[in-house]
Amino acid sequence: MEKRNLLFVLYPEEKLDGLLSYAIDLAKARDEDLCILMVNKTDSPAEGNGHEMAREINTGDEKAGEYKKSVRAIVDECKKSGVQVNIFTVGADSVSAIENFLKQKGGIGMVLLGPRLRMSENITAEEMSNLAKRSSVHIFGMARRPLYAITHGKEGYCFPSTFSV
Amino acid sequence: MALKILIAEDEAITLKHLIYTLQQEGYYVEGAGDGQDALRKIESDFFDILIADIKMPGLSGIELLERIKKEQLETEVIIITGFGSIGSAVEAMKKGAYDYITKPFDIDELILRVKKIEDKKILKGENTALKALFGVNKKISIIAKSESMKKILSLIENINDSDCNVLLTGESGVGKNLIARMIHFTSKRQDGPFLAINCATLTEEILASELFGHKRGAFTGAVATKKGLAEVADTGTLFLDEIAEMSPSLQAKLLKVVEEGEFFRVGGTRSIKVDVRFIAAINQNVKSLIADGRFREDLYYRLNVMEIDTPPLRKRRKDIEPLSRYFLQKYLPGYNKKIKDFTKEAMDILKNYSFPGNVRELENIIERAIILEKKPFITSKSLPQTIKMFHIETIDPSNIKTIDEFNMEYAKQVVEMLGDNKTKAAELLGISRTSLWRILKEGNRS
Ligand SMILES: Nc1ncnc2c1ncn2[C@@H]1O[C@H](COP(=O)(O)OP(=O)(O)O)[C@@H](O)[C@H]1O
Numbered sequence: 152m153e154k155r156n157l158l159f160v161l162y163p164e165e166k167l168d169g170l171l172s173y174a175i176d177l178a179k180a181r182d183e184d185l186c187i188l189m190v191n192k193t194d195s196p197a198e199g200n201g202h203e204m205a206r207e208i209n210t211g212d213e214k215a216g217e218y219k220k221s222v223r224a225i226v227d228e229c230k231k232s233g234v235q236v237n238i239f240t241v242g243a244d245s246v247s248a249i250e251n252f253l254k255q256k257g258g259i260g261m262v263l264l265g266p267r268l269r270m271s272e273n274i275t276a277e278e279m280s281n282l283a284k285r286s287s288v289h290i291f292g293m294a295r296r297p298l299y300a301i302t303h304g305k306e307g308y309c310f311p312s313t314f315s316v
Numbered sequence: 317m318a319l320k321i322l323i324a325e326d327e328a329i330t331l332k333h334l335i336y337t338l339q340q341e342g343y344y345v346e347g348a349g350d351g352q353d354a355l356r357k358i359e360s361d362f363f364d365i366l367i368a369d370i371k372m373p374g375l376s377g378i379e380l381l382e383r384i385k386k387e388q389l390e391t392e393v394i395i396i397t398g399f400g401s402i403g404s405a406v407e408a409m410k411k412g413a414y415d416y417i418t419k420p421f422d423i424d425e426l427i428l429r430v431k432k433i434e435d436k437k438i439l440k441g442e443n444t445a446l447k448a449l450f451g452v453n454k455k456i457s458i459i460a461k462s463e464s465m466k467k468i469l470s471l472i473e474n475i476n477d478s479d480c481n482v483l484l485t486g487e488s489g490v491g492k493n494l495i496a497r498m499i500h501f502t503s504k505r506q507d508g509p510f511l512a513i514n515c516a517t518l519t520e521e522i523l524a525s526e527l528f529g530h531k532r533g534a535f536t537g538a539v540a541t542k543k544g545l546a547e548v549a550d551t552g553t554l555f556l557d558e559i560a561e562m563s564p565s566l567q568a569k570l571l572k573v574v575e576e577g578e579f580f581r582v583g584g585t586r587s588i589k590v591d592v593r594f595i596a597a598i599n600q601n602v603k604s605l606i607a608d609g610r611f612r613e614d615l616y617y618r619l620n621v622m623e624i625d626t627p628p629l630r631k632r633r634k635d636i637e638p639l640s641r642y643f644l645q646k647y648l649p650g651y652n653k654k655i656k657d658f659t660k661e662a663m664d665i666l667k668n669y670s671f672p673g674n675v676r677e678l679e680n681i682i683e684r685a686i687i688l689e690k691k692p693f694i695t696s697k698s699l700p701q702t703i704k705m706f707h708i709e710t711i712d713p714s715n716i717k718t719i720d721e722f723n724m725e726y727a728k729q730v731v732e733m734l735g736d737n738k739t740k741a742a743e744l745l746g747i748s749r750t751s752l753w754r755i756l757k758e759g760n761r762s
Contacts, residue, residue: 155516162746164746165746169701169702169705169706170706172700172701172702173700173702173703173705173706176680176700176702177672177673177677179680180489180673180676180677180680181488181489181673181676181677227402230402230405230406231402231418233409233415233416260488261488261672263672263708264711266706266745266746267745267746267747270723270726270727270745270746270747270751270755271747272747272748272750272751272754276719276720276723279711279719280711280712280713280714280719281713282711283710283711283712283713284713285604286601286604287600287601287604287605287608287610288600288601289487289600289601289672289710290710290711291670291672291708291709291710291711292708292709292710292711293706293707293708294706294707294708294709294722294726295705295706295707296704296705296706296707
């Protein structure tokens with residue numbers, strides 16, 4: 152039987168440094184495979200009606216469209232670490248797009264939202280928490296630690312005590 | 317018992333080095349200088365793991381892999397590939413290799429992979445479970461410094477003379493398996509068997525036959541009558557992990573066993589009576605599983621006579637430090653290193669991380685750190701870079717405000733660190749200036 156998947160939701164333009172290896176390590180620790188949902192930023196919330204179905208990006212396909220570069224980087228990094236990955240794309244960054252995806256694709260063990268999506272302008276905190284309420288799996292959001300983000304990888308990080316849950 | 321490993325490698329120096337290192341790790345290791353030699357050894361002896369170079373004169377690593385799969389041996393295969401030959405590595409994975417490693421490789425990486433297989437083998441041995449755990453593994457340590465874990469331990473103590481079914485809830489990796497064992501081995505049934513099965517990893521047919529057994533001829537492949545776990549667990553405890561992954565029809569069948577202690581083997585006509593205590597675990601949100609119709613409500617009520625909810629590790633941070641020390645002591649003997657403790661900096665990082673993978677994730681992080689650490693203390697350098705880079709939080713459905721607050725606090729810190737440069741802050745956060753402004757303002761409102 153197939154392993155469960157860790158669903159990682161990302162904007163295609165998200166800088167991948169560190170993000171992907173984090174998701175891979177976590178998936179390994181949880182004995183899950185990776186499933187990545189790339190959501191396109193919509194300019195007005197009305198455009199993303201959320202009824203759109205996600206489509207799978209054929210990772211073997213050389214012409215994977217505008218995601219070509221990031222998709223190839225993702226596939227390579229996953230292959231290197233022995234984690235299976237499936238990549239999907241959907242046309243709207245709305246909560247319902249994520250929710251539809253969870254319905255469309257079973258076997259998701261947890262959801263991880265990339266830092267940019269986590270602070271998306273098109274998803275309100277209320278919508279986000281409603282998503283968590285309706286979903287049977289746990290949803291986690293990522294944020295870059297400010298100092299680390301600013302120094303870009305130089306040794307140095309901070310512990311914002313206000314962030315602890 | 318130490319795992320038996322066969323290494324097939326035609327480069328003599330690499331072979332010698334691998335044998336030596338893995339022996340140092342406590343494994344029983346044999347070497348083969350080429351594919352033919354390896355095949356002879358596989359045919360005459362059983363090995364838990366084969367580590368094989370993909371390129372060897374005579375017989376290649378892939379051909380060895382194919383032989384192992386054809387004979388349906390339970391040997392796991394790790395393939396060593398040359399630099400830049402991802403293609404052949406992928407081919408090996410497709411053919412059923414457990415993993416691959418690219419030359420030149422880090423020996424620690426290889427050791428990690430071997431350990432993974434070892435863990436898997438141990439787990440699998442319990443899951444197929446026909447070697448019942450009569451009385452073994454009685455010594456169970458549960459680290460509990462936080463109030464919530466202490467409460468759970470005293471609860472377990474309080475129910476040690478009760479025989480009620482128990483439902484364990486909590487995210488994956490919080491320790492439900494461990495708690496199930498503890499409940500069994502402190503109960504009146506401790507001399508009976510403890511059997512565990514993970515309902516998420518088996519297909520419906522296999523799960524049905526594992527649980528209830530089958531009659532000879534019940535389906536193709538049922539060459540002999542086989543007892544199911546429910547029968548083997550008689551007078552003991554059956555632990556059903558991830559029970560909500562069970563199909564509705566199996567849940568119905570299980571309900572009958574839980575209610576009446578009676579069931580039929582697959583294809584059987586005679587009803588079998590057993591005396592089994594059930595402990596079940598769920599790592600998802602029970603209420604929404606019931607609402608979605610994925611978990612039967614009647615079964616839920618039968619199982620949760622007692623419900624124990626184990627909080628995620630990030631909600632009981634007091635446990636992080638003692639757990640880290642415990643895992644350090646647990647894994648140290650396997651690595652022949654002298655590490656005394658953690659540096660304060662390393663411990664601070666651990667204490668401030670959110671562990672979405674809970675205790676299991678912490679355990680992995682510590683074991684990895686032991687492998688990588690060269691100093692007599694675990695330093696922050698041997699902790700994964702990523703846990704220093706990111707803050708992970710749960711999206712909490714019960715508290716919308718925290719999400720806004722979180723965003724505000726976070727945005728504020730970024731703005732502050734950039735000397736009040738909002739344009740730069742917005743850029744860094746990947747949002748527009750307007751939304752940054754909204755986030756800062758809305759935070760103020762709440
Ligand atoms: N309180 C604890 N003390 C010691 N080890 C623990 C504790 N909680 C969890 N572990 C260890 O963490 C790992 C994951 O625990 P497990 O019981 O498998 O979690 P779950 O069943 O909830 O997924 C196991 O190796 C377990 O031994």
